[in-house]
Amino acid sequence: VRKTAYTVYDIARLAGVSPSTVSRVLTGNSRVSQEKEARIRSVIAELNFRPNAHARTLLARRSRTLGVLIPDLTNLFFSQTFLALETAALSQGYSLIVGNTLNLNNSPVSPLETYYVNSLLERQVDGLLYMGGRVNMVAPESLVVREMIALRETLPLVAINGRCEGTGIHEVSSDEGAGVENLVGHLFGLGHREFAFLGGYRGITSFDEKLDRAAAVIGSLGGRMFPEWILPTGYSLEAGALAMATLLERKTRPTAVLGVNDYVAMGAIRGAVERGMRVPQDLSVTGFDDVSTSRFILPSLTTVNHNYQALAEAAIGVMVDLLDSRTPASKTIVSVELKVRESTGPAASR
Amino acid sequence: VRKTAYTVYDIARLAGVSPSTVSRVLTGNSRVSQEKEARIRSVIAELNFRPNAHARTLLARRSRTLGVLIPDLTNLFFSQTFLALETAALSQGYSLIVGNTLNLNNSPVSPLETYYVNSLLERQVDGLLYMGGRVNMVAPESLVVREMIALRETLPLVAINGRCEGTGIHEVSSDEGAGVENLVGHLFGLGHREFAFLGGYRGITSFDEKLDRAAAVIGSLGGRMFPEWILPTGYSLEAGALAMATLLERKTRPTAVLGVNDYVAMGAIRGAVERGMRVPQDLSVTGFDDVSTSRFILPSLTTVNHNYQALAEAAIGVMVDLLDSRTPASKTIVSVELKVRESTGPAASR
DNA sequence: CTGAAAGCGCTTACAG
DNA sequence: CTGAAAGCGCTTACAG
Numbered sequence: 001v002r003k004t005a006y007t008v009y010d011i012a013r014l015a016g017v018s019p020s021t022v023s024r025v026l027t028g029n030s031r032v033s034q035e036k037e038a039r040i041r042s043v044i045a046e047l048n049f050r051p052n053a054h055a056r057t058l059l060a061r062r063s064r065t066l067g068v069l070i071p072d073l074t075n076l077f078f079s080q081t082f083l084a085l086e087t088a089a090l091s092q093g094y095s096l097i098v099g100n101t102l103n104l105n106n107s108p109v110s111p112l113e114t115y116y117v118n119s120l121l122e123r124q125v126d127g128l129l130y131m132g133g134r135v136n137m138v139a140p141e142s143l144v145v146r147e148m149i150a151l152r153e154t155l156p157l158v159a160i161n162g163r164c165e166g167t168g169i170h171e172v173s174s175d176e177g178a179g180v181e182n183l184v185g186h187l188f189g190l191g192h193r194e195f196a197f198l199g200g201y202r203g204i205t206s207f208d209e210k211l212d213r214a215a216a217v218i219g220s221l222g223g224r225m226f227p228e229w230i231l232p233t234g235y236s237l238e239a240g241a242l243a244m245a246t247l248l249e250r251k252t253r254p255t256a257v258l259g260v261n262d263y264v265a266m267g268a269i270r271g272a273v274e275r276g277m278r279v280p281q282d283l284s285v286t287g288f289d290d291v292s293t294s295r296f297i298l299p300s301l302t303t304v305n306h307n308y309q310a311l312a313e314a315a316i317g318v319m320v321d322l323l324d325s326r327t328p329a330s331k332t333i334v335s336v337e338l339k340v341r342e343s344t345g346p347a348a349s350r
Numbered sequence: 351v352r353k354t355a356y357t358v359y360d361i362a363r364l365a366g367v368s369p370s371t372v373s374r375v376l377t378g379n380s381r382v383s384q385e386k387e388a389r390i391r392s393v394i395a396e397l398n399f400r401p402n403a404h405a406r407t408l409l410a411r412r413s414r415t416l417g418v419l420i421p422d423l424t425n426l427f428f429s430q431t432f433l434a435l436e437t438a439a440l441s442q443g444y445s446l447i448v449g450n451t452l453n454l455n456n457s458p459v460s461p462l463e464t465y466y467v468n469s470l471l472e473r474q475v476d477g478l479l480y481m482g483g484r485v486n487m488v489a490p491e492s493l494v495v496r497e498m499i500a501l502r503e504t505l506p507l508v509a510i511n512g513r514c515e516g517t518g519i520h521e522v523s524s525d526e527g528a529g530v531e532n533l534v535g536h537l538f539g540l541g542h543r544e545f546a547f548l549g550g551y552r553g554i555t556s557f558d559e560k561l562d563r564a565a566a567v568i569g570s571l572g573g574r575m576f577p578e579w580i581l582p583t584g585y586s587l588e589a590g591a592l593a594m595a596t597l598l599e600r601k602t603r604p605t606a607v608l609g610v611n612d613y614v615a616m617g618a619i620r621g622a623v624e625r626g627m628r629v630p631q632d633l634s635v636t637g638f639d640d641v642s643t644s645r646f647i648l649p650s651l652t653t654v655n656h657n658y659q660a661l662a663e664a665a666i667g668v669m670v671d672l673l674d675s676r677t678p679a680s681k682t683i684v685s686v687e688l689k690v691r692e693s694t695g696p697a698a699s700r
Numbered sequence: 701c702t703g704a705a706a707g708c709g710c711t712t713a714c715a716g
Numbered sequence: 717c718t719g720a721a722a723g724c725g726c727t728t729a730c731a732g
Contacts, residue, residue, distance in 0.1 A: 293616065
């Protein structure tokens with residue numbers, strides 16, 4: 001028994017006023033006599049009237065809505081980031097629409113990513129917060145660069161923990177390099193000198209940044225990370241288990257393992273334990289992201305926390321600046337925090 | 351350098367046709383001469399024109415969009431369900447807008463839930479898929495019932511794994527009762543006779559359903575679940591750890607623990623291990639939901655899988671039936687699947 | 701303070 | 717096959 005929705009005209013008629021006056025009450029942008037306002041409000045309440053957002057947006061030419069592109073909402077890193085973004089956006093008067101691009105392997109051409117970009121633009125989002133996909137490639141194809149430039153010229157764009165070289169897109173990122181440095185420093189302090197790096201994909205901005213920084217720090221401290229200990233298998237739990245299985249077949253093995261994220265670390269720990277290793281007694285393992293479960297698994301994960309709220313507030317802040325025609329910094333770095341837990345321990349003497 | 355968006359008028363002018371003809375090409379609802387169509391398409395491509403969805407929706411009086419109300423997107427059960435819903439919806443030509451209501455303790459009056467219901471209605475969603483909150487109470491207040499009836503009269507509504515008695519809202523649910531029965535049966539087979547039930551909140555539909563069924567099955571099989579072993583502390587990892595801590599202070603203890611969900615089970619396992627218990631040697635623990643991480647933690651969780659895709663397809667199916675004025679079953683039950691893993695083992699002889 | 705009118709960007713009968 | 721006109725539901729100058 002679907003009723004057709006009421007309009008301001010219905011409210012006006014029932015309250016004995018003009019639609020303009022109803023609108024004034026709705027927006028609160030103009031004075032209305034107390035008596036009429038009361039009448040209008042009572043009709044609105046009685047009919048449970050809700051103004052049509054599409055009509056409003058059409059006229060206002062702004063939707064007060066931001067689009068968010070996310071590769072995988074079932075990865076806690078992204079859902080936790082999304083939650084923080086939503087909180088920050090709401091507090092600034094914006095709401096969010098997510099596009100879950102399912103671009104798990106960071107393909108440069110994900111059909112769903114394209115679909116969502118178009119869909120969000122058609123819905124007239126005022127700006128786009130971009131994670132993953134086109135904004136995650138160290139060396140984007142020139143076609144992608146051209147597309148992203150066109151996009152940036154169409155509406156304000158902020159890349160979160162990613163970038164697209166040569167497009168001038170604003171970046172807001174966690175200090176992942178510092179996070180890796182903290183992790184390696186912590187492991188060195190425990191006596192570790194030999195490191196593996198598991199998970200991720202080459203050519204993805206955050207992977208390369210983490211790996212390069214790990215290599216640099218390990219090198220400068222006099223440790224080792226042999227190429228056969230670098231196993232970029234992906235970002236999932238399975239990727240972690242697989243990488244560890246491969247690592248443990250090597251003739252020589254490191255004493256510490258850096259997982260590209262918490263999922264890979266979890267998978268790696270299971271892979272190690274299934275093969276008779278103890279974590280951290282035989283092998284130390286670290287994650288990255290400090291996802292909610294990491295504090296509770298056994299052993300709990302030594303990892304790096306993103307400061308989700310600060311990251312989100314920075315991203316929304318830059319976006320709002322852009323929307324209000326201010327000129328925010330083109331790159332914002334948000335500090336991270338090392339979390340030392342049970343998955344790391346003293347290097348085994350051998 | 352924000353450009354103001356192009357309209358069909360711009361396209362029409364540049365292609366030398368009328369706006370109507372542009373529109374015909376856009377919708378594909380009418381024949382257009384090949385020559386004009388080609389001209390129009392080339393202008394559209396060149397300007398990267400995207401029709402304004404708000405103008406379209408306003409006219410069509412339907413948005414081809416469904417609203418989804420979810421209590422907590424950072425809980426993998428919900429994000430996995432959302433992903434499945436999205437896939438199912440897209441395949442039927444609908445897109446989804448989520449409202450993350452943050453109604454973690456299932457308060458009957460969550461401000462954010464109210465905000466999102468209004469916001470989604472203003473955005474003219476064609477239907478609402480409802481999880482948590484107002485649709486999760488065994489005995490909803492009469493005000494809530496009235497509100498939900500009004501809502502159901504406003505647009506098609508489907509409750510997923512929940513219900514609201516007395517409102518006639520369509521339900522699509524996992525067979526949680528059968529899941530619990532499978533779990534208890536499995537534990538009985540391992541020799542367990544004494545059970546605790548951890549997590550959840552009283553008065554929440556799915557909690558009561560699980561607990562009641564557990565009590566019934568345990569009773570009928572000749573087992574025991576003392577009231578002091580029932581600890582409804584909530585749904586989080588922390589809730590599980592807390593409940594286990596409390597349970598282990600009891601003078602008599604069960605040999606098996608049913609967690610209301612995987613998070614509670616994970617928290618409970620950690621709580622037990624921190625107090626020197628081994629899982630499953632000293633205590634068997636089960637979860638519910640089969641969240642992605644559950645297969646990888648140590649010990650991996652014996653749990654119940656929701657058949658996420660089937661659940662989502664059923665929910666979207668009912669919704670589409672409602673939208674197309676068919677009359678789907680008022681209640682649809684989707685079967686679940688027991689997953690036996692490492693967190694359960696033979697009852698310790700004592 | 702209030703109402704009539706115009707317009708946001710589309711699409712769809714209606715003629716031709 | 718094509719164009720002119722009207723209208724979806726709002727809001728905002730413009731008069732008064």
